[in-house]
Amino acid sequence: xxxxxxxxxxxxxxxxxxxxxxxxxxxxxxxxxxYSQRHASEIHAARLIAKKMGAKEHRVVKLDIGQFGASxxxxxxxxxxxxxxxxxxxxxxxxGRNTVFLAxxxxxxESISAYDIFIGANAVDYxxxxxxxxxxxNAFEALAAVGTKAATLGHSFKIHAPLLxxxxxxxxxKGMALGVDxxxxxxxxxxxxxxxxxxxxxxxxxxxxxxxEALIQDPTRYQSTKA
Amino acid sequence: xxxxxxxxxxxxxxxxxxxxxxxxxxxxxxxxxxYSQRHASEIHAARLIAKKMGAKEHRVVKLDIGQFGASxxxxxxxxxxxxxxxxxxxxxxxxGRNTVFLAxxxxxxESISAYDIFIGANAVDYxxxxxxxxxxxNAFEALAAVGTKAATLGHSFKIHAPLLxxxxxxxxxKGMALGVDxxxxxxxxxxxxxxxxxxxxxxxxxxxxxxxEALIQDPTRYQSTKA
Numbered sequence: 116x117x118x119x120x121x122x123x124x125x126x127x128x129x130x131x132x133x134x135x136x137x138x139x140x141x142x143x144x145x146x147x148x149x150y151s152q153r154h155a156s157e158i159h160a161a162r163l164i165a166k167k168m169g170a171k172e173h174r175v176v177k178l179d180i181g182q183f184g185a186s187x188x189x190x191x192x193x194x195x196x197x198x199x200x201x202x203x204x205x206x207x208x209x210x211g212r213n214t215v216f217l218a219x220x221x222x223x224x225e226s227i228s229a230y231d232i233f234i235g236a237n238a239v240d241y242x243x244x245x246x247x248x249x250x251x252x253n254a255f256e257a258l259a260a261v262g263t264k265a266a267t268l269g270h271s272f273k274i275h276a277p278l279l280x281x282x283x284x285x286x287x288x289k290g291m292a293l294g295v296d297x298x299x300x301x302x303x304x305x306x307x308x309x310x311x312x313x314x315x316x317x318x319x320x321x322x323x324x325x326x327x328e329a330l331i332q333d334p335t336r337y338q339s340t341k342a
Numbered sequence: 343x344x345x346x347x348x349x350x351x352x353x354x355x356x357x358x359x360x361x362x363x364x365x366x367x368x369x370x371x372x373x374x375x376x377y378s379q380r381h382a383s384e385i386h387a388a389r390l391i392a393k394k395m396g397a398k399e400h401r402v403v404k405l406d407i408g409q410f411g412a413s414x415x416x417x418x419x420x421x422x423x424x425x426x427x428x429x430x431x432x433x434x435x436x437x438g439r440n441t442v443f444l445a446x447x448x449x450x451x452e453s454i455s456a457y458d459i460f461i462g463a464n465a466v467d468y469x470x471x472x473x474x475x476x477x478x479x480n481a482f483e484a485l486a487a488v489g490t491k492a493a494t495l496g497h498s499f500k501i502h503a504p505l506l507x508x509x510x511x512x513x514x515x516k517g518m519a520l521g522v523d524x525x526x527x528x529x530x531x532x533x534x535x536x537x538x539x540x541x542x543x544x545x546x547x548x549x550x551x552x553x554x555e556a557l558i559q560d561p562t563r564y565q566s567t568k569a
Contacts, residue, residue, distance in 0.1 A: 211449030
């Protein structure tokens with residue numbers, strides 16, 4: 116079986132990515148980050164899902180890019196805003212985040228002789244994030260082609276971004292067809308300590324809209340439901 | 343003053359890089375990594391040098407890529423070899439290391455609105471390391487041009503690799519002209535607990551040869567001198 120490294124947060128997108136990689140026959144090595152993000156209960160969810168979905172390994176890398184601040188996801192001084200339609204890059208943007216995540220994934224992949232890396236980047240809902248665009252994915256693949264020992268030995272790294280052009284509803288439909296239990300996944304930028312979602316940040320908004328458009332009952336546990 | 347982020351290990355090359363960036367008039371933000379490398383006394387030296395050379399800030403990011411193993415620098419099971427001439431990539435190669443370092447530097451730079459990043463990569467002595475080549479530096483600059491919020495706002499990140507084509511002797515001569523105290527810098531892959539160098543790993547070998555060719559007395563404290 117060919118190995119693949121899956122950037123895996125335990126959220127809706129990356130869990131779908133893991134299911135897709137598994138369906139394509141890859142032996143899956145899930146990789147999560149503890150980067151002082153506000154939603155640390157993500158990591159707990161990620162551990163549970165990776166195990167349940169039969170990942171061969173699940174690594175959690177501590178990575179203190181949160182110390183740089185400058186994002187509502189990592190800086191307690193910046194409030195996570197309620198969703199509003201806008202063409203600006205949101206304050207939840209973490210400087211260079213996907214560049215760092217893919218770089219560490221590349222390091223992990225090379226160390227286990229895996230040449231396939233999956234990332235759940237999405238250019239539809241997250242079109243304002245510069246590191247969720249096709250040009251970014253292509254530029255990273257070009258970098259991996261010159262910056263690794265494996266490449267000098269003739270291996271090509273492929274960055275798979277299978278969700279890049281899908282709507283949230285399409286992502287959910289794909290995942291459901293593969294048996295993903297979305298009730299386990301967490302997307303919210305400001306989960307409470309019980310893991311319940313706020314229901315009104317960007318991430319919750321896209322997720323809610325996705326289930327609605329996919330005509331699938333939303334299994335998310337929201338804070339307002341007091342469930 | 344324009345800000346620059348300097349990838350800074352406290353070694354001979356990155357210390358020269360810091361001196362060059364300072365001489366070019368940049369306000370210098372030094373960035374070091376604690377990645378379970380064997381030579382952890384590097385970090386102690388880095389702190390001292392950054393302070394002495396007037397860096398505006400010195401950040402140390404913990405980054406557990408050492409857990410991936412696959413390198414003599416991070417895996418205690420792999421011995422650091424004595425230098426031998428070879429065209430192979432050495433076992434001290436850390437998978438994707440400079441990709442990860444530059445990615446984190448990019449994240450730091452973007453968070454402080456710095457658009458200049460210095461890396462002491464060298465394609466002469468380290469010609470076998472894939473991530474020390476001009477093509478790699480260019481590919482990373484291309485990635486930064488599409489993967490950041492700053493780039494979408496019209497800023498260009500420049501990756502400065504001023505040592506890329508210099509011999510070790512030329513690097514030392516440049517640094518001496520700028521007043522670098524190389525007695526403080528550490529290069530050895532297997533420093534002892536007192537910070538003394540082994541004198542026979544690749545890094546020590548290149549360094550010794552550099553001082554000899556530059557006709558400058560080697561200020562390195564070696565283990566064998568019992569100094």
